[in-house]
Amino acid sequence: MKTKPEHALSIGFSIFLAILAVAAIMVVLSSLVSLAVFAGTLEDFVESQSSEINKQIVMNYEGYINSVIETANYIQFASFNLDLKRDAGELEAIYRSNADIKADVVSVYLFDGRGQRLIGPAMDFIIGNTVARKTWFSSALELKEVFHFNAEPQTSIAENRDEMVIAVSKAVEYLSGGITAEGVLLIELNHLAISDLARKSNLGQGGHLLILDDEGTLLYSSEAEPRVMTEASHALAADLYLGSKRAILDGLDMALNVNTLIHTRWRIVTANNVNEINASRARLLGISALILIISIAVSVAAAGYVSLRISRPINRLKETMLRIEGGDLDAPIELSGQREIALLSHSFTSMVARIRQLMASLVDEQKEKRKTELRALQNQINPHFLYNTLDSIVWLAEHQRSKDVITTVVSLARFFRISISKGQTFIPIEDEIAHVENYLTIQSIRYVDRFKHSVSLQPGMRGMKVMKLILQPIVENAIYHGVGDEDGHIAIRGRVEGGHIVFAVTNTGYGISEEKIREMYAIMAGGGEPSSVGIRNVYQRLKLYYGDRADIRISSVPDESTTVTLYIPIDPGQEN
Incomplete structure (x- = not known):
């Protein structure tokens, strides 16, 4: 018994899913790894870039501060061995020139230890008296070895100058009248220099x-x-x-x-x-998603192509198998596709060819068997009728009816000549009717003209062929079971109807009951005790040759008649 698997995936779809799953997993994994690596690299880049920017700004400020320190050191070096009283003009020029050369230097001063201006631009009188209290001044004297940068911006101490400055101070030694004294060097830097450096970043x-x-x-x-x-x-x-x-x-x-x-x-x-940079990361995510979608689409196309390449020959082979399973053994088998599928197709072709051979051999055997069975069934009829006819001839001879004996013997000879018909199974309807009429001639002598008969055929059907000896057993059954003491009538009618040759044999008489009809049907089918060998013989021969396309139907009208109708399929070529 064949069972059809439920919810089973086709091989093509399974291959498609497998390839797509592998490709999708590889693409997704590679995308995730690339994204993770890039994201990590991006984070490192963010930290590295921001750190480098900070270092660069620090270097800019360090460079600027170093340049200020170099200016102060230069002033100290240039002032070495110069006496404030003796070389006052030269010292003033050195301080003034360094202030003028650098745009970001507002002024350069030298103060003594009490905060009195020694060198530098003029100052407001009030401010001049407060220098010693300035933070930058006291810090320079407290830590003499380093430069002091005053963090809080303040207004320049130079007269008529209102710039915001940063004070850079350091304790220095100078000569005044040949005596080494300690003072404070002040360089005022324009506060805008800080902003300018910041704007460069x-x-x-x-x-x-x-x-x-x-x-x-x-x-x-x-x-x-x-x-x-x-x-x-x-x-x-x-x-x-x-x-x-x-x-x-x-x-x-x-x-x-x-x-x-x-x-x-x-x-x-x-x-x-x-x-x-985060926006760049978002763009990367979008590009990665687009690449992922495109990759999956390409994977789908590639998986579909590979799946079709593999499954299409298999599906064609499956369709051919289904056609052959349905009985079409001549369905063409395509030997294409991959090597394994081609080998499978070749093996299946060989198997189908072998099945054709076996079926042809089986058909031949069945034909021979059917012929043998038909001959055996036909041979059952001839002895049956022969014995009855010989009994009739003996009876006629005993009653000195020599003419009837001659007529019976001649009709019997013609009867058997047609029965033999050179070994043919099928004969023209015309011969079959002649065969029946010879039989009726013999039976009318035997029954002393107790019945009459008539034959009517549709024009054009006499030349059509039917299986021989199919009417005589039916007519014989009509005589034995239908003719009584009163005169009877047997009518044989033939017509072509719905692709069948239809013979109806009707006899007058008492008719038969429905129960008897059912019994006769059972006998024809092979069951029960056969009370009519002839009708069962005809039924079995028709079924043996034509199968369910042929049939025998029995109908009866009580106290009037009984009709046996034969339906015989018309063989191709006989319709016209």
Whole structure:
């Protein structure tokens, strides 16, 4: 018994899914790994870039501070061995020239230990009396070995100058009247120089630079007014002397880096906007998703192509198998596709060819068997009728009816001549009717003209062929079971109807009951005790040759008649 698997995937779809799954997994994994590596690299790049920017800014400030220190050292070196009283004009020129050469230097002063101006531009009288109290002055005298950078911007002490400056001071020695004395060198730097250095650095949108002193006090911010991020940046960097942090300031992703200037101990805080890098990461994600979609689409196309290449020959072979399973053994088998499929097709072709041979052999055997069975059934009729006829001839002879004996013997000879018909199984309807009429002639003599008969055929059907000896047993049955003491009538009618040759044999008489008809049908089918060998013989021969296309039907009208109708399929070529 054949069973059809349920919910089973086809081989083509299975191959398609397998290839697609492998390709999709590889593409997704490679994309995820690439994305993870890139994201990590990007984070490292963000930190490295922000750190490098901070270092570059620190280097710029260190360079600038070093240039200021070099200027101070140059003034000291140029003033070496020059006496303030003796070489006052030359010293004034040295100080003035260094102030004039550098645009960011507002003024250069030399003060004695009490804060009195010795060299430098004129000062306001009030300011001149307060120099000794200035932080830059006292710090220089306290720590004489280093330069002091005053963190808090202040107005220049030079007369008629209002620039905001940063004071750079250092304790120095000078000659005055041949005596070495201690004083303070002051260089005023324009505060805008700090802003100019900050503006040279590109920190992105919202990016800014802070300068804190060693105590964390805010000295400078490059953020434009209003300063919405300076306070937050200052708070984050206040306790950080070296290193970096990430923070969200005013909705922007900022990377904070802190470095300390060597000479001033100021902290340079840079806040870099890394949103653009995040945007680049988002663009990368979009590109990766697009590449992933395209890769999967290409994988789908490739998987579909490979699947079709493999499954199409298999499907064609399957369709051919189904046709052959349905009985079409001549269905063409395509020997194409991959080598394994071609070998399978070749093997299947060989198997089908062998099946054809076996079926042809079986058909031949069945034909021979059917012929043998037909001959055996036909041979059952001839002895049956012969015995009955010989009994009739004996009876006629005993009653001195010589003419009837002659007529019976002649009709018997003609009867058997047609029965033999040179070994043919099928004979023209005309011969079959003649055969029946010879039989009726014999039976009418035997029954002393107790019945009459008539034959009517549709025009044009006499030349059509039917299996021989199919009417005589039916007529014989009609005589034996239908003719009584009164005169009877047997009518034989023939017609062509619905692709069948139809013979109806009707006899008058008492008729038969429905129960008897059912019994006769059972006898024809091979069951029960046969009370009519002839009708069963005809039925079995028709079924043996034509199968279910042929049939015998029995009908009866009580006290009137009984009709046996034969339906015989017309063989091809006989319709016209």
